[in-house]
Amino acid sequence: MGANAYEIGQNNDFSVEVYGVAAISMVDYGKLAGKQGPVLENESRIGFRAGKAMTDNIEVFMQIEGGYVDNIDWAHGGVAGGTLGQRDTFIGLKGDWGKVRFGRVLTPMYELIDWPYANPGLGASWDWGGDVAYYYDRQSNTVRYDSPSLGGLTFALAAGRDDDSSNAKSTSGSATKDSYYFGGNVNYTIADMVTLHGGFETADKFAGNDVDTFGYLLGFEASLPAGFGLAGAFKSGESKDNVTKIKSTQDSYSVIGQYWAGSLGFKLGYTANLEHEVGGVKVKDMEDNIVSGQVMYVVNGFVPYLRVAERDLDGGSKKDTVVRVGLEYGF
Amino acid sequence: MGANAYEIGQNNDFSVEVYGVAAISMVDYGKLAGKQGPVLENESRIGFRAGKAMTDNIEVFMQIEGGYVDNIDWAHGGVAGGTLGQRDTFIGLKGDWGKVRFGRVLTPMYELIDWPYANPGLGASWDWGGDVAYYYDRQSNTVRYDSPSLGGLTFALAAGRDDDSSNAKSTSGSATKDSYYFGGNVNYTIADMVTLHGGFETADKFAGNDVDTFGYLLGFEASLPAGFGLAGAFKSGESKDNVTKIKSTQDSYSVIGQYWAGSLGFKLGYTANLEHEVGGVKVKDMEDNIVSGQVMYVVNGFVPYLRVAERDLDGGSKKDTVVRVGLEYGF
Amino acid sequence: MGANAYEIGQNNDFSVEVYGVAAISMVDYGKLAGKQGPVLENESRIGFRAGKAMTDNIEVFMQIEGGYVDNIDWAHGGVAGGTLGQRDTFIGLKGDWGKVRFGRVLTPMYELIDWPYANPGLGASWDWGGDVAYYYDRQSNTVRYDSPSLGGLTFALAAGRDDDSSNAKSTSGSATKDSYYFGGNVNYTIADMVTLHGGFETADKFAGNDVDTFGYLLGFEASLPAGFGLAGAFKSGESKDNVTKIKSTQDSYSVIGQYWAGSLGFKLGYTANLEHEVGGVKVKDMEDNIVSGQVMYVVNGFVPYLRVAERDLDGGSKKDTVVRVGLEYGF
Numbered sequence: 007m008g009a010n011a012y013e014i015g016q017n018n019d020f021s022v023e024v025y026g027v028a029a030i031s032m033v034d035y036g037k038l039a040g041k042q043g044p045v046l047e048n049e050s051r052i053g054f055r056a057g058k059a060m061t062d063n064i065e066v067f068m069q070i071e072g073g074y075v076d077n078i079d080w081a082h083g084g085v086a087g088g089t090l091g092q093r094d095t096f097i098g099l100k101g102d103w104g105k106v107r108f109g110r111v112l113t114p115m116y117e118l119i120d121w122p123y124a125n126p127g128l129g130a131s132w133d134w135g136g137d138v139a140y141y142y143d144r145q146s147n148t149v150r151y152d153s154p155s156l157g158g159l160t161f162a163l164a165a166g167r168d169d170d171s172s173n174a175k176s177t178s179g180s181a182t183k184d185s186y187y188f189g190g191n192v193n194y195t196i197a198d199m200v201t202l203h204g205g206f207e208t209a210d211k212f213a214g215n216d217v218d219t220f221g222y223l224l225g226f227e228a229s230l231p232a233g234f235g236l237a238g239a240f241k242s243g244e245s246k247d248n249v250t251k252i253k254s255t256q257d258s259y260s261v262i263g264q265y266w267a268g269s270l271g272f273k274l275g276y277t278a279n280l281e282h283e284v285g286g287v288k289v290k291d292m293e294d295n296i297v298s299g300q301v302m303y304v305v306n307g308f309v310p311y312l313r314v315a316e317r318d319l320d321g322g323s324k325k326d327t328v329v330r331v332g333l334e335y336g337f
Numbered sequence: 338m339g340a341n342a343y344e345i346g347q348n349n350d351f352s353v354e355v356y357g358v359a360a361i362s363m364v365d366y367g368k369l370a371g372k373q374g375p376v377l378e379n380e381s382r383i384g385f386r387a388g389k390a391m392t393d394n395i396e397v398f399m400q401i402e403g404g405y406v407d408n409i410d411w412a413h414g415g416v417a418g419g420t421l422g423q424r425d426t427f428i429g430l431k432g433d434w435g436k437v438r439f440g441r442v443l444t445p446m447y448e449l450i451d452w453p454y455a456n457p458g459l460g461a462s463w464d465w466g467g468d469v470a471y472y473y474d475r476q477s478n479t480v481r482y483d484s485p486s487l488g489g490l491t492f493a494l495a496a497g498r499d500d501d502s503s504n505a506k507s508t509s510g511s512a513t514k515d516s517y518y519f520g521g522n523v524n525y526t527i528a529d530m531v532t533l534h535g536g537f538e539t540a541d542k543f544a545g546n547d548v549d550t551f552g553y554l555l556g557f558e559a560s561l562p563a564g565f566g567l568a569g570a571f572k573s574g575e576s577k578d579n580v581t582k583i584k585s586t587q588d589s590y591s592v593i594g595q596y597w598a599g600s601l602g603f604k605l606g607y608t609a610n611l612e613h614e615v616g617g618v619k620v621k622d623m624e625d626n627i628v629s630g631q632v633m634y635v636v637n638g639f640v641p642y643l644r645v646a647e648r649d650l651d652g653g654s655k656k657d658t659v660v661r662v663g664l665e666y667g668f
Numbered sequence: 669m670g671a672n673a674y675e676i677g678q679n680n681d682f683s684v685e686v687y688g689v690a691a692i693s694m695v696d697y698g699k700l701a702g703k704q705g706p707v708l709e710n711e712s713r714i715g716f717r718a719g720k721a722m723t724d725n726i727e728v729f730m731q732i733e734g735g736y737v738d739n740i741d742w743a744h745g746g747v748a749g750g751t752l753g754q755r756d757t758f759i760g761l762k763g764d765w766g767k768v769r770f771g772r773v774l775t776p777m778y779e780l781i782d783w784p785y786a787n788p789g790l791g792a793s794w795d796w797g798g799d800v801a802y803y804y805d806r807q808s809n810t811v812r813y814d815s816p817s818l819g820g821l822t823f824a825l826a827a828g829r830d831d832d833s834s835n836a837k838s839t840s841g842s843a844t845k846d847s848y849y850f851g852g853n854v855n856y857t858i859a860d861m862v863t864l865h866g867g868f869e870t871a872d873k874f875a876g877n878d879v880d881t882f883g884y885l886l887g888f889e890a891s892l893p894a895g896f897g898l899a900g901a902f903k904s905g906e907s908k909d910n911v912t913k914i915k916s917t918q919d920s921y922s923v924i925g926q927y928w929a930g931s932l933g934f935k936l937g938y939t940a941n942l943e944h945e946v947g948g949v950k951v952k953d954m955e956d957n958i959v960s961g962q963v964m965y966v967v968n969g970f971v972p973y974l975r976v977a978e979r980d981l982d983g984g985s986k987k988d989t990v991v992r993v994g995l996e997y998g999f
Contacts, residue, residue, distance in 0.1 A: 020638075024355060025684070026716065026718060028718060028759050030758070030759040045809055045829065046811075048758070048770075048771050050757070052732055060636055060637050060639045061636065066666070068359040070419070075732050076757065076771070088751045088752030089420050089751050090406050091406030091419035092419070095379060095381070097360075097381065108361050108363070146377070147376055147377050305723065306723070307720070337719075351997065351999030353688065385686065387688060387999040392967065397970060401688075401737050403750070420751050421734055421737050421751070422738055428710070439708055439710075440708060440710050440738070477738060
């Protein structure tokens with residue numbers, strides 16, 4: 007209407023970046039997968055970023071990222087994975103004061119769980135194999151702040167909402183007022199050699215259920231001489247039923263060693279979920295552990311790898327060998 | 338086969354444009370939303386355009402646009418919003434004779450309803466809050482012609498089809514022969530100061546139901562001195578049941594004032610759905626009105642805004658305050 | 669952790685290509701489509717490619733392609749078509765030794781069925797109108813090798829898996845160990861005038877059902893003098909029930925002539941599904957045939973076309989005329 011009238015989509019001094027990850031692997035999940043046999047998993051995805059400076063010290067940025075292109079995403083009610091918005095999708099502001107993002111992002115604690123402590127192939131126990139649900143992974147309705155590096159120290163804080171436990175549980179529209187979470191992480195690098203990680207996450211009505219949860223993680227990464235590296239983390243969580251007041255608890259740890267001989271790398275990881283207690287009493291056959299080894303080779307930005315994992319889940323009742331060979335690269 | 342053989346995908350003198358809108362807001366829908374509480378809404382979307390000249394006076398263009406990246410789109414049977422093709426998605430031809438588009442586009446009348454008469458925050462009454470359904474919004478199976486500017490006058494005409502009333506109602510494949518619509522708009526700008534808008538839309542078996550509908554809109558926008566602006570529109574619609582022959586009617590209006598002091602803008606809007614009559618008899622408690630104010634600030638192409646709307650729906654039985662703070666930009 | 673540590677998404681010497689096909693048509697499927705009437709079909713789609721050299725003789729490439737932007741894809745459980753990953757989506761390696769792709773690709777035999785033998789408008793009989801299911805089209809969980817040109821000869825081999833017969837049948841995760849297929853094609857061009865095509869495909873537990881299948885195709889394309897061209901193919905398939913041991917068989921053929929007068933092209937095609945036999949006994953009213961003509965005009969890379977097909981399906985019990993006018997271009 008007036009000279010200042012503004013219409014969305016008319017200004018074009020923004021640049022759009024198309025990015026993605028190409029990730030294909032052939033995996034045999036072993037006996038536990040029943041008649042499935044070896045399958046190709048295409049975890050490739052496409053994303054878009056766009057932004058520019060708003061003021062001298064505020065840059066606006068946004069990201070929209072699709073899911074894995076070949077997976078049905080049951081959490082979204084069976085929608086095929088390749089829908090935009092399934093992975094980290096947000097709008098943010100950043101400056102030398104740090105960055106804040108609004109939307110769908112990793113929680114600060116899960117970010118640590120996922121990296122560096124789940125690779126190679128420990129996730130089935132360490133990430134999502136436990137018996138107490140006390141952390142989200144990627145969560146909508148989240149506001150997350152990440153600090154700049156303060157002399158080797160960085161930290162992140164996030165608060166978010168969840169919804170009822172319907173299939174559409176990751177979308178913003180169906181949030182429930184009573185369900186929210188708060189979490190953070192802190193990372194401190196000493197002499198470029200050792201990084202310490204800490205994280206926590208606490209929730210009311212976790213995932214829309216009538217339970218309150220709390221968990222924390224402590225870990226380290228060390229870059230050792232002669233191409234060696236070592237990382238380890240411990241996490242512990244509890245979930246309290248708001249009706250029965252009974253607490254459910256479990257501790258877990260993960261240890262990963264690696265060795266690089268030039269472009270050739272080896273990783274060996276071990277993880278375990280320890281005793282699962284409900285009301286202070288140990289539940290039988292809940293322990294899990296995985297030992298997994300990986301050989302990889304960096305060649306011109308590509309990392310082909312071979313991974314073999316021995317899984318021993320649910321107190322030894324589910325033993326299996328999982329073999330995966332794959333290739334991935336970011337673009 | 339021959340020298341003239343043609344295969345799709347082999348010619349690359351087309352350029353592809355990736356565009357989009359980033360739009361995040363935090364909104365509290367108030368008491369009416371029950372236990373929902375404040376939520377983050379990410380209405381960002383990604384689109385693609387490609388085209389080039391076919392002849393001297395025909396340029397071919399196409400657009401594919403995805404839906405809001407965090408919304409479940411129930412109209413598509415629960416599909417997550419970020420699927421390509423949910424918003425305006427078409428192939429068109431244009432020249433100095435105007436443009437024609439084939440596919441999924443806004444109807445000419447709804448285009449006016451949505452802009453400039455629904456902003457700020459009047460949609461819950463003005464767009465989709467009425468009691469008589471007599472216009473589509475974005476509709477597949479549509480052919481739409483838009484004229485070039487003819488001395489300040491432009492007009493648009495569209496005809497389209499609809500399908501049965503299944504969940505998949507917006508896709509082309511399930512059209513029903515008996516359900517179609519026809520609509521148009523006309524816009525006339527006088528002395529760069531005042532623009533008059535008119536629109537109409539009529540349908541047989543609207544939305545697959547056995548009703549015939551008709552509606553029209555009359556409105557104006559005026560750019561006043563000293564940064565002021567004013568806009569107002571009246572619309573009226575009816576729906577006739579083909580079996581009972583009973584008519585259902587309702588009128589609505591919307592008035593919006595704005596004022597810009599440099600980069601700082603204010604908007605104040607008021608809209609009302611008036612008496613809803615069925616068979617000439619007023620139905621009780623159907624009136625709606627919303628008064629909504631918005632403060633916004635244009636900074637380097639961004640428009641952060643704060644909006645507060647007082648909603649008074651269904652004859653006063655649903656009163657609520659909706660607060661939204663957001664940021665959006667096109668790229 | 670160490671100096672060689674690698675994180676996905678950090679290296680950016682890859683270029684990403686956005687490509688696509690714009691394809692709109694208005695089609696009337698005739699009486700057989702019941703009350704549908706003429707509809708607009710938007711078969712446009714968007715894809716992404718990214719890759720670069722890994723070694724001197726291995727280039728890594730990937731492709732992610734979405735489905736038709738306006739179609740509900742029932743094979744994916746009702747997901748809207750415009751989801752990334754529905755069409756050919758893979759990661760591959762190539763060099764002067766050929767190329768190998770892992771993921772979701774056309775089977776070698778179906779690639780021939782679809783082109784050049786299904787155009788113009790023969791698919792409803794030739795592609796998917798037969799009574800014996802003995803080939804896939806686009807299949808996940810596939811490894812496919814394509815040879816380089818060896819003096820005019822090229823060949824392709826593919827092996828893949830299928831899953832149970834749930835709705836989610838095209839995704840990798842639900843593969844069934846017992847269901848796999850193997851197929852190939854060979855193409856030989858003589859004196860730039862004639863190309864011979866051969867293909868075969870065999871499967872155990874085809875599409876998750878307890879049947880074993882086998883089929884083959886033989887065909888040719890000839891570029892004749894004065895703008896004429898001719899193509900023809902014969903295919904034959906069988907499906908054996910593993911329980912009853914009864915065989916189901918059917919043969920089909922397709923013949924297409926074309927003529928180009930400068931930019932103006934004509935195509936005339938005829939296809940038929942012949943007798944359908946089960947256990948050696950002919951099943952009544954199973955024959956199909958289509959005769960279809962197309963006029964098209966190549967103008968600056970665009971190909972507007974008009975197509976009229978006479979369909980005579982199921983032994984004459986389903987006769988209809990299908991008319992389509994459309995425009996498509998790759999970008």
